[in-house]
Amino acid sequence: MTTTTDEGPRVLLGVGGGIAAYKVCELLRRLTESGHRVRVIPTRDALRFVGEPTWAALSGEPVTTEVWSDVAQVPHVRLGQGADLVFVAPATADLLAKAAHGIADDLLTNTLLTARCPVVFAPAMHTEMWEHPATQANVATLRERGCVVIEPAVGRLTGADSGKGRLPDPEALFDAARRALARGAPNTARDLTGRHVVVSAGGTREPIDPVRFIGNRSSGLQGYALARTALARGARVTLVAANVALPDPAGADVVPVGSAREMREAVLKAAADADAVVMAAAVADFRPSGYEDMKIKKTAGAEPAPIRLVENPDILAEVVRASRAVGARHQVVVGFAAETNDVLENGRQKLARKGCDLLVVNEVGERLTFGAPDNAAVILSADGAAVDVPRGSKDALADVVWDLVAARLV
Structure with missing residues (x-):
């Protein structure tokens, strides 16, 4: 459980020796300004990028890399024991390797061995280093032990290089830290550790011509x-995100798509090795039967040509069928039903028709759910149970969904 004192939750912010260390200054500012007490523990190489005075000034706490400083307080043991969260950013390939193998040659790596709170690593390195089998094995080891290892972002790296390995932006890192603290003790914080989940989001768009679409x-x-x-x-x-104007969640592997057919291809590919699939996206049921290569022009006095619609693939039904096939990997499949009337009755009919494990049913409209920060729903299950989730944040609803999914995983 997160420690609550007059000084706020205690966060140990480990900083690795990478150029992305400059982004961590902004993360530190966000943490301290939101009431967290933060002690920065850099590696020796981290101080080559951002100096000790900067960390000390922003945190208001002493900064050292060595276990030999203030020996009477036994910092290499006490710091980890008293922390509510250890957050390491940037986590270099070297730091991940040391953490995975229990190497303790400075204050940060010693602290990682003594911490009994949630530990989050935010890796940053060149793509080749991130993809190397040694790094991936170290990441897998840390995740198996209950640590959160955020997937790096895709973008510009040092020099002219681009690819996967970029440290997510400070806002996303702060959100990841806040959520790790909110989940509390390690044994409850990471009940999806080692699981691969696929989530669809947003709304598909079905093109009519180069400038118009049905959405x-x-x-x-x-x-x-x-x-x-x-x-x-x-x-x-x-x-799998369709036409979403939101910052990527730190650590997620984001696959952008546009249409229902593009979403189908991406979801089925990702779901092949998934433990759970949650279809939260609003997928268009229909698309235009044809596509005009040039913008359709308005002709004065003439009626517009009708747009003939054809049915889109049923992605949720396909995922369910694949998960139920003989020899298939056990999966928990969750669908969403956005209804404007007869909400529960329509939801029950959809659950029976699709055959998914859970169906999240909510009422939608111009001022309900779409674009709003809150949501209310009833979660129906294939065994006939129903869980009423009162109106609250969409994060709160998400946690209820994952509670139900986790209970069904084998």
């Missing part, structure tokens, strides 16, 4: 909340 009002907020909460609970998350 819906989905903002993607609920799907992104599901991704963030799964990450905080230790899962590896693939987020």
Whole structure:
């Protein structure tokens, strides 16, 4: 459970020796300004990028890399014992290797061995280093032990290089830290550790011509909340996002798509090795039967040509069928039903028709759910149970969904 004192939760902010250390200054500012007491523990190489005076001034705490400073207080033991969260950013390949193998040659690596609170690593390195089998084995080891290892972002690295390995932005890191603290003790914080989950989010768009499309009002907020909460609970998350204008959740593998057919391809590919699939996206039921290569022009006095619609693939039904096939991997499949009337009755009919394990049913409209920060729902299960989730944050609803999913995982 998070320590609550007059000084706020105690966070140990480990800083590795990478150029991305400059981003951690902003993370530190966000943590201290939101009431957290933060002690920065850099590695020796981290101080080559950001100096000790900067960390001390921003945190208001002493800064050292050595176990020999203030020996009477036994810092290499006491710091880890008294922390509510250890957050390491940037976590270099070297730091991940030392943590995985229990090497303790400075204050930070000693602290990692004594911490009994949630531990989060935010890796940052070149793509080749991140993808190397040694690094991936170290990441797998840390995750198996209950640590949260955030997937690095994709983008510009040092020099002219781009790819996967970029440290997520401070806002995303702060959100990951806040969620790890909110989950509390390690034995409850990461009940999805070692699990791969797929979440769809947003609303598909079906093109009519180069400038027009058939779409819906989905903002993607609920799907992104599901991704963030799964990450905080230790899962590896693939987020298939359709037309969403939101920052990527730190650690998620985000696959952008546009149409229902693109989403189908991405979801089925990601679901092949998933433990759970949560279809929160609003997928268009229909698409235009044809596509005009040039913008359709308005002709004065003439009626517009009708747009003929054809049915889109049923992605949820396909995922369910694949998960129920002989020899298939056991999966928990969750669908969403956005209804405007007869909400529960329509939801029960959809659950029976789709055959998924859980169905999250909510009422939607112009001022309900779409784009709003809160949500209310009833979660129906295949065994006939129903869980009423009163109106609250979309994060709160997401946690209830994952509670029900976790209970069904084998």
